[in-house]
Amino acid sequence: MHRFLATTILCLAAICSTFSAASVTSEPENITGWNHFVWGAEVGGAIDMTSNGLSTINADAYFGYKNAWIDAVGLGASVNMMVNNSVRTYPVYALLRTDFSSRRGLVFMDLRGGIAINNLTYSNSQTSLYLSPGVGFNLARGRSFCSYLTISYIYNGLKPFDLGDRRCDVDGLSMACIRLGIRF
DSSP states (O other): OHHHHHHHHHHHHHHHHHHHHHTOOSOOOOOOGGGGEEEEEEEEEEEETTSSSOOEEEEEEEEEEOOSSEEEEEEEEEEEEESSSSOEEEEEEEEEEEOSSSSOOSEEEEEEEEEEEEEOSSSOOEEEEEEEEEEEEEEEEOSSOEEEEEEEEEEEOOOOEEETTEEEOOSSEEEEEEEEEEEO
8 A cells, every 4th residue: 555655646746747847937047156055944744644643743944956957955854743642753864856847847746765763752762764755836936935835655664662551553654744845
């Protein structure tokens, strides 16, 4: 099921990127000098698809490099706060965001991969694999900023742990995530 969902998201990203490249109305950005530096922030939430009550509210920040073909390639970090309990997850990841075109389109691909430092309340902390492929949609654009919305799948390689009076039999946490962000 998880492989099917991840494959479906990546296929949708490729299809949407093809359509966005064909229907672009804006001119390419003039990127020179310090304009290659990019940074951004996002807020959002994720729903636990493994039924363990581990849905989250998320805050992300990233920085990196951009050029005519790449919206962002760099490093990012996130704070994922579980809504129903005091478990916290701190992903640290590499980010690639592109729409495969030198002109800015409506839809782009967003890939993240790295590690998640899981701070578990009643158990030892765990470090696990973190993957988040997704599709993004540009909302508003100015000379120095771009706002966007991303829809993505999150995989956190979390292992079973104790959560107070109950045991969470998690063998990898799968989540559906939506983020609202801005990049400069």
